[in-house]
Amino acid sequence: MKKYITSLTLALVAIIILASCKKYLDVVPDNVATIDNAFTMRTQAEKYLFTCFSYLPRDGSLNDDPAFSGGDEMWQIEGRKAYFDMAKGLQNKVSPLGDRWPVLYRGIRDCNIFLENIGKVPDLSETEKLRWISEVKFLKAYYHFYLLRMYGPIPLVRENLPIDADINQVKVLRNPADECFAYVVQLINEATPGLPLTIADPGRDMGRITQPIALSLKAQVLITAASPLFNGNTDQMGIKNPDGTALFNTVYSKTKWDSAAVACKKAISICHSVGIKLFKFVPDAATPNLSQALRTQMSIRNSVAQKWNSEIIWANTQSNASGLQSLISTWWDPALLDGTTAHGELSPPLKIAEMFYTQNGVPINEDKSWNYEERYGIKTSRPEDKYYLRADYTTANLHFNREPRFYADLGFDGGIFYGQGRYDDANPSNLFYLEAKFKQRNGFGKPDFSTVTGYYIKKLVHYQNVIGSGNSYTVNAYPWPMIRLADLYLMYAEALNESEGPVADVYTYLDLVRERAGLNSVQSSWTNFSTNPDKFRSKDGLRTIIHQERLIELAFESKRFWDLRRWKTAEDELNIPIRGWDLGQQQSAAYYRPTVIFNQTFGIKDYFWPINESYIVTNRNLVQNLGW
Template sequence: MKIYKIFLALLVVCMVPSCDYLDVVPDERPTEEDAFKNVYSAENYLYSCYSYIPTPRSGTSSLDFFTADEVVTAFEHETFANFPKGNFTASNPVISYWNTLFKGIRQCYLLIEGVDATPGLSEQAKVNYKAEAKFLIAYYHFLLARNYGPTIIVESVPDVNMAYSDFPSRAHFDDVIEFVVNKFDEAAQDLPLNYSASTAYGRATRVAAAALKARALLLAASPLFNGGGETQSSFYTNFTDKEGNSLISSTYDPQKWQRAAEATKYAIDMAEDNGHELYTYNTSLGDTYPEDPFERDLRYTIIDRFSKEVLWADTRREGYYDLQNKSTPFIQGRAWNGIAPTLTMVEAFYTENGLPIDKDPAFDYDNRYSIATGDNGTTMKLNLNREPRFNAWVAFHNGYYEIIRDVGGETVERIKTQFRRDDNCGIKGRSNNYSPTGYLNKKGVHPKLEQPSLVVPSQQYPWPVIRLADLYLMYAEALIEYGGAGEFASAKQYIDRVRSRAGIPSVDDAWEPIGGANSREVLRDIVRQERTIEFYLENQRFWDLRRWMIAEPYFGTQAKGMNIQGENDLEFFQVQEVPFQRNFRSPAFYLMPIPQGEINKNEKLVQNPGY
């Protein structure tokens, strides 16, 4: 039997001495005798159903991690880099979840059909296992819809011997979302609100089902799948199956936003009633950098393994070539200094006054690229007087990177980062392992990380799939899109919850001096910029720009940064294009291509437009 090794960082490394959760995963086609012969086998089979979830923070093969315009990396030779380059086709999709997700769906249905036959398994466990399988069926269909748009709805175990003439066709996108919503609701009836055993962390809960149902409805309400929204025309007016049936609505329906708002508010209430809250620093972790309390809260939001903000997490262990080792200041063979925020992302963060840099009268926007003196030496004006999220998550020239390092035989807990050619974070003579923009990512890197040798990062934590701040901004976005003054006021309250934790003024306090924030257009820009900042490098922007139908000018544009070959300040602080290919072909790239081999197998399938 084929064995897959999948590890839970939170459980195996951080919380308990040992645990077999997701540790052994059987093949997707075992016999029922193997799968349900005893309690242990049934449990392993349940865990195997989770194994088809794409790894969200893979440093080499994640579709949506390093592939938006938030960062450029020194690792353009790796698989993921084909996506920002636009080097993928239906014949060579490079990274495709199509087959994997359908295999996962089939495995879940096999569990539902077979688990009742397990000797010794309690009736409650059987109910719970089947609910988790239904949750995953819903989630896998959601991922298919987000990747490919209208997809095949699978309602039972597919017959592997099915005649070609009986192969299913793609369902209308709205029908897929309705299936997802109903399946999440069905699962939620039997899912626990939470688990008492720490070893069950990462398994499906009722809160997670409600949150992901809301995310699915928000996707369906968004312009890409909702007739282009209020201000645009649909890409998919003529997108039909082979019988002429429409596959994506080309008519805008504002009621989809209202439905998304209602589902999101329901999820928020359930989460808050069950102890979820925005993260604040856990003082039991002891004194640590960053010193600023807002920056410390933000730096630890996703890396504190006990964070109550996380509603559902992926608990697989981070590897050698994932986020932390790739982001940290260079050490030969141990830390690769190569995840670099783009100038677009740097400029997206607010000023310390909670305003966009081009709207804050107190920020010298026209001279933002000029040299200035900060607390630690010369830097650009652009890097000064910025909001705490910028300082918490981005390392800049003559700023600090909070990390454990040996400096001259002394252990320090932060180092000053400098990015000129021959500096400690500079390119020097390397052709790899450098920052292409003169900035370095800190988000997701633990301040207590030590890197004495090439090892799997010592600080492991679960990766958030969805957290409470996401629900707050989802709710605000939905209210803004369909509502009036009353809804706008409520939307600002939920945006302000996120802003307050980030240490910046409320929307009204920030915008009042420059004309206020009371129209749909202004508030739409605000909530979108808030999402861009808050979920920087959390697998969101790749999808957000697509669902908003504004991806082309961002993903199809060369990234910019500093002159990393500059030997002195005057040479370094010059804005330059990063010489990496960037291409976004519209409207094709708004959806991923179905692998051409699957189109060839099933004559009822139509390919997505543009491929």
């Protein structure tokens, strides 16, 4: 049996040094936890396989996903922790918030142990062995990629260090970014042929890796490598290893976008070949008379909240959106659900509400038929607003004539919140709506719950969640979508625009996403309604459109956090104050006054996590990230 470095001191050198093989999980008879026993038979090796899966970060989890609440997409009740402190600018290098360095390197270590030992298992078929090896290579690639997004250039762990490694081997260096991306892609390429096209036994194996997942991740990796954060980023030119090796290639390369576009198209093709398609809601027994307006909203919401729907490429079964839904759901009917538990405490800021398009499919500050200057004024809803707004309800102009994704994603004062057992769309006056002014049913002013901005997240709440009595709230859980087809379409549109400019396929894949969202094509919308009607004709203008389309379509899905960073636009967006309505007011005219909640700050150093300074003290070959 190969032996590995066990010293805690050496482990801290890079946090990639192997823990003792005797510390492996208890997966063998009589609690004898050794690597040799773990690979003596198929059943034990399978446990080790699932251990390799267990390191997957739980995206969409408030306590495990920095991209969910660590940016500017939602704000929390004061006093809550998790990654909210990162959003408030409290990151540090002594004990970094959300530090993934140690746990993901442990995951990589276990992946390497698996790959080194799986050949010893006597009762494992060659077909199954190939699949398991491929899955673990994929996981090893993903863990490296996750670290790379967080910390920038990282030490690569192609294989585990032996116990007799000398001190120079132990004191590892960070590998240049391009080398890191190349290695991740190499692992995915090696893994892909041995993976199944689809999951043959969904009841047992959903969440395991397929070829569409692998190729879609490859597309995401190459998009990241081609983006400004890693492609020609001169801000990072001073980051070098002690031997003088530059960690960032500061010269822009169009070839990176070319490769990303090819990878995206290949991923789309394989997804289409196995029947993955944009989800469109089909009315069921509970929704027999669903209007077209509500059907469109349900298609948008359930592309995320309906588990294993036709659009899901990869979902994380370790991240179950159950507690999250209770946390973000508004306080429903006081007669049916009491307020002893915090509800609705994750609140989208005003700038997120302003991000969505008008009903004409263009930004609110570009639509020549929409009064942008009067967006904070108020008016009373009309009969034609019945599927979006409560009848005869006074609310902000900002809430009128918006695109379907605005109404599908957001809850707000006077807005219809479809679902939760209230399906009487034949009589819209019976549809549930929110009352969010001071001390109203869904408003601010009650102890320990409700919105802090005036908005709620509707998109992630399953429409069939059932309200019971007392504090009863039955939630339809779903695994968190890591990659869905709309994301892949938009990645392809972005990469192709950067590679070739505004060619036909860019519009095709943008418009597929827009059509599902109830909007006309980019060309039609900008030509007929925008004050900048030629915007879509240039690469720069279309880039801006694609970026906003991604931010809207993938809102609240842990994408904005990473996109703003890879585009290097976080310094613009995350220095905009967090604002909401004046929640202490009961009258509409006073309530609808924008109020600053927090002044966010973001600088160049915030694009990457700090490396825990204790690791650097132990290993001087590890250089710290810029600004930390």
